[in-house]
Amino acid sequence: MTTSEGAFLSVRDLFVRFDTEDGVVKAVDGLGFELERGRTLGIVGESGSGKSVTNLAVLGLHDPRHTEIRGEILLDGQELTGAPESVLEKLRGNKMAMIFQDSLTALSPYYTVGRQIAEPYRKHTGATRREARQRAVEMLDKVGIPNAALRVDDYPHQFSGGMRQRAMIAMALVCDPELLIADEPTTALDVTVQAQILDLLKELQQQTGSAIILITHDLGVVAHTVDELLVMYAGRAVERGTVREVLSEPRHPYTWGLLGSMPLLDSDVEEPLVPIPGTPPSLLNPPPGCPFHPRCAHVAEVGGDRCRTERPELPPGRGAACHLPAARQRTAFPQQTKPRPA
Amino acid sequence: MLRFLARRSLGAIVIILLISAITFLLFFALPSEPALMSCGKNCTPDAIAVINKNLGLDQPVPVQYWHYMTGIFVGRDFTVGHCPAPCFGYSFSNQQPVWGTIVDRFPTTLSITLGGAAVFLFVGVGIGMIAAAFRGTWIDKFFSSLSLVGNALQIYFVGVIALAVLVSGLHWMDNPAYYPITQNPGKWFMGMLIPWLVLSIIFIANYSRMTRSQMIEQLGEDHVRTARAKGLSRRAVFFRYAWRGALAPIVTIFGIDLGSLFGGAIITEFTFSLHGLGRLAVSSVSETDLPTLMAVMLVGCTAIVVANIVVDAAYAVIDPRVRLA
Ligand SMILES: Nc1ncnc2c1ncn2[C@@H]1O[C@H](COP(=O)(O)OP(=O)(O)O)[C@@H](O)[C@H]1O
Ligand code: SF4
Ligand SMILES: [Mg+2]
16 A cells, blocks of 8 residues: 655646635645645735645545545555545544634633543554553643643633644544644744744654644745645645745745735844735636736736636646746845845 | 523422412312312211311311422321322322322323423424425425415314314324333324324424524525535535524524423323313313312423423523523
């Protein structure tokens, strides 16, 4: 079943479409990326660009009645698209796990934190109730909850926001997953707690060597935490590279816009923030050609009708999906707002 | 929890006292003359005065109220003899101790109410869960149309049809009647079955619709998705997470419906000529039988208030956010 060929996680030509009352939503439209063990991939993009949909597809959590998924998702050589529920259930929470954004709604208010952490452990390891509880205490302790042996019997509402997010991390890591997907894990938290949670994730990754996908719309979060970066727009990957490459030499006009519109954690220069003009396109009816063209200031530079008619492809490895000439892509980003990644 | 119960019980006692006092006052605001009931054909004003004295009706209203209420706890002495606690007086219409009548009637009403509630909760919530599990399929649509029909039905109407079909037509069952559960549980069950079904039918429609929508809402919640992301099966998530979340609103609505449940039980008593508290209440009003009316009011109110406290306590047990607040 498993082969050593290819990356640990390899997503190729992924399409996710939702059947809705208004029509077909093309939420993910030909996406590809790879991730190795021990590495962290950041996925950034405005809200609605398909980040969550992509990762829910990796876990196979979309409702098959309304969702069409095409393409390849290979985890450790095992094909996940179209895999039967019984197979996916054994992988979820075990080999691959997910941390969700809002820990208040993502945990059930009706069960204790300890029970919710112990549950996947019992299911996947066949541990007894007592062993699983012991494991839950251990995990809470590991993610830095003081008095873990007492707090294990608390309900989620008795935890602070930061502690709940830690508990959710404990829950995701309880079976030592090899792939951890964190979907905006710090968005609901204040800045100091954000940094603590990200440090915790990094630290745990060093212990376990798991692969992490960190989804965020905050480039500041990304700079210190991830190795590679994937920029998503309208369900497509528009730029890819190491975090240093993308942040210091962004090539796609959309990435330029993102960098210009966001404060960075460690930028000591007070730059005025410039929002990207316009709004993301409708995924019911995406524009032809480059999906960014209705908002792009460089359409004329490309010349002709190429931006409106011809879909730019993302080259393998470092690169951007844009018709601008490579030399122009490298020089166009205004130097004064260039961030300084660590 | 103890403080919650203490607080609620105190409130309950205040409510019961208030309602009993109002009942008492309303009775004396009526233009009727209770003594006429037991006076017969050759009534003279003197005879009425004697009766009024015997019944204690010659005393000021607050004094009478005081005697009545204290009698419940310590008993009362009448000219005819001692009435031990709990004494609710002697009926004006049949001169029997009221408490005996209540003890006689209460189990009927209690059986109808509890049994009916059990049936509609079990069937209604069950149908709602099935419909939610098979959302969008013909099963779901079938139950939706049924609930539209069920919603339009009335107890009296369904009752008459049930009697005509099940009892007179097919002879599957005997006329509904109350047999004490302590003597013959099987007979009790069969005698109550038609009243339960009839009382529950209007509620079943409501509860199945509500349960369905609550379950569907819960199935879309984040914590359900988290549970799936942990590797739990659809079934485990359905029962452990979605159902648990749907429970709290169902219990809340049940608490609100208690009033119409008791109302429905009274209509059911009339429909099937069962001798419960509902009929007793109505006859005590038409016969200006103050002690009986008071007793029914007190017992009825206490039952409703206690049921409300039980529902609230259940809610607190179900939702830890309420429990610990
Ligand atoms: N179950 C669904 N049915 C229909 N549309 C959906 C569904 N889930 C997400 N979408 C749409 O897909 C697009 C991408 O959503 P998402 O991946 O959540 O964005 P984000 O990048 O902010 O995580 C959005 O336009 C969203 O409205
Ligand atoms: S392809 Fe054209 S529209 Fe798209 S980002 Fe490049 S320049 Fe802009
Ligand atoms: Mg998202």
